[in-house]
Amino acid sequence: MFQKVxxxxxxMCAGITAAIMLIMSLCxxxxxxxxxxxxxxxxxxxxxxxxATSLEQQSVISMEWLSKMESRGNYSFFVLDNGIPFLYNxxxxxxxxSDTKELLEKCLNAYEDSLTDTNTxxxxxxxxxxxxxxxxxxxxxxxxxxxxxxxxSVIEMNRNNSSLQMxxxxxxxxxxxxxxxxxTRFLLIDVTAVLMLTLFSFFFTGRLLQPIIENRRRQTxxxxxxxxxxxxxxxxxxxxxxxxxxxxxxxxxxxxDTIQQEGALMSSLINDMLTLSSSDNHNFPIRPKEVELxxxxxxxxxxxxxxxxxxSLTLNISLPEETIPxxxxxxxxxxQVLSILLHNAISYTxxxxxxxxxxxxxxxxxxxxxxxxxxxxSDEDKKKIFDRFYRAEKSRSTKGHFGLGLSIAxxxxxxxxxxxxxxxQPGGGSxxxxxxx
Ligand code: ADP
Numbered sequence: 030m031f032q033k034v035x036x037x038x039x040x041m042c043a044g045i046t047a048a049i050m051l052i053m054s055l056c057x058x059x060x061x062x063x064x065x066x067x068x069x070x071x072x073x074x075x076x077x078x079x080x081a082t083s084l085e086q087q088s089v090i091s092m093e094w095l096s097k098m099e100s101r102g103n104y105s106f107f108v109l110d111n112g113i114p115f116l117y118n119x120x121x122x123x124x125x126x127s128d129t130k131e132l133l134e135k136c137l138n139a140y141e142d143s144l145t146d147t148n149t150x151x152x153x154x155x156x157x158x159x160x161x162x163x164x165x166x167x168x169x170x171x172x173x174x175x176x177x178x179x180x181x182s183v184i185e186m187n188r189n190n191s192s193l194q195m196x197x198x199x200x201x202x203x204x205x206x207x208x209x210x211x212x213t214r215f216l217l218i219d220v221t222a223v224l225m226l227t228l229f230s231f232f233f234t235g236r237l238l239q240p241i242i243e244n245r246r247r248q249t250x251x252x253x254x255x256x257x258x259x260x261x262x263x264x265x266x267x268x269x270x271x272x273x274x275x276x277x278x279x280x281x282x283x284x285x286d287t288i289q290q291e292g293a294l295m296s297s298l299i300n301d302m303l304t305l306s307s308s309d310n311h312n313f314p315i316r317p318k319e320v321e322l323x324x325x326x327x328x329x330x331x332x333x334x335x336x337x338x339x340x341s342l343t344l345n346i347s348l349p350e351e352t353i354p355x356x357x358x359x360x361x362x363x364x365q366v367l368s369i370l371l372h373n374a375i376s377y378t379x380x381x382x383x384x385x386x387x388x389x390x391x392x393x394x395x396x397x398x399x400x401x402x403x404x405x406x407s408d409e410d411k412k413k414i415f416d417r418f419y420r421a422e423k424s425r426s427t428k429g430h431f432g433l434g435l436s437i438a439x440x441x442x443x444x445x446x447x448x449x450x451x452x453x454q455p456g457g458g459s460x461x462x463x464x465x466x
Contacts, residue, residue, distance in 0.1 A: 034238065166183055254417065298433070353390040369438045374399055395464070399460070450464075
């Protein structure tokens with residue numbers, strides 16, 4: 030299921046960014062290509078102005094001058110005397126003079142049409158050499174039906190009682206080639222970027238999904254473990270009920286006791302699970318206030334001392350001699366943590382052992398420790414005991430221990446921005462240390 034979501038998110042991330050990039054690239058290409066054609070048209074107009082000015086000042090048009098102009102600007106010139114062509118230049122791509130003649134005719138027709146067109150720029154050059162005034166018009170000429178083929182200009186002038194027409198054609202093939210190269214470059218860049226984006230999205234969404242996958246895995250494990258833990262007391266209750274029905278009245282009391290005990294176990298397990306669930310949903314009730322931790326420790330000691338004595342254990346308490354400041358914490362929750370630690374210490378310490386409860390105040394931190402001389406915890410188990418429903422092998426038989434105590438303690442301490450750790454007691458046993466800021 031997560032694989033599908035991962036692929037879907039990757040496709041969506043990469044698709045959206047690629048679409049934005051593509052739209053931007055297309056906008057850029059459109060603006061840049063439009064600019065290229067406009068610049069070329071302006072430069073063509075400037076060149077025609079220069080040519081017209083030169084023509085006004087020359088009395089004879091020389092071939093040499095024409096070829097010089099031609100080579101300078103990628104232009105082709107045609108001259109018509111009283112409408113009769115007398116000078117052709119072969120245009121690139123056109124194989125013979127009949128093609129050129131046809132092109133010229135089309136150009137002159139287009140010129141006639143363009144005189145009424147508002148896009149045509151028409152200029153008269155009256156200031157220079159009044160003897161040879163020039164008239165010229167520039168327009169876009171597309172004989173093949175494509176959008177940008179030529180910029181054309183027709184320069185008209187009167188010389189020695191005859192009318193001369195000069196047709197100048199500027200082929201836009203080189204511009205098209207340039208645009209084509211630019212488009213190919215953009216396409217390559219875009220394809221590479223889309224590939225990189227897809228890879229990045231794949232890893233990025235994978236990392237985003239990781240906590241969700243982990244959460245889901247933990248939830249499934251939690252439900253499986255919870256169902257497993259609930260099944261045992263439930264089956265005991267069911268079989269005890271069966272037995273109770275058919276048992277003699279004097280034995281029924283024993284079965285009812287069993288049912289009550291198992292019911293109490295189930296109730297405590299359900300309470301633990303609800304606590305963890307509210308912690309997961311971030312509505313764990315923590316009501317911080319100023320707490321005198323030394324007083325809280327004394328109260329806990331007094332509550333657990335009889336229980337420790339019952340198990341033939343010695344419970345000691347050690348408090349700082351000087352007065353320590355109050356700690357901002359939820360006293361009920363801190364008591365709950367101490368209860369969990371002391372319950373464990375009592376459960377996992379054989380008779381005759383010792384449990385030390387102590388409080389220290391150092392560098393603005395409160396340090397609470399519960400040390401026992403019990404069975405100890407292996408290094409392997411130390412990494413897992415704060416996990417939900419985890420119980421070390423040797424403590425599995427201990428009734429009423431579902432492996433949730435330390436995970437609840439760890440959640441409570443986390444909500445207090447503190448830490449809880451476990452270490453070995455020199456000479457055997459474990460030390461649980463809680464640090465509160
Ligand atoms: P449980 O309810 O089973 O005690 P906890 O979460 O409190 O669950 O503890 C997890 C496991 O850590 C226990 O099953 C036990 O194996 C180990 N453990 C906890 N405290 C001690 C201790 N003081 N000494 C030895 N083992 C301990």
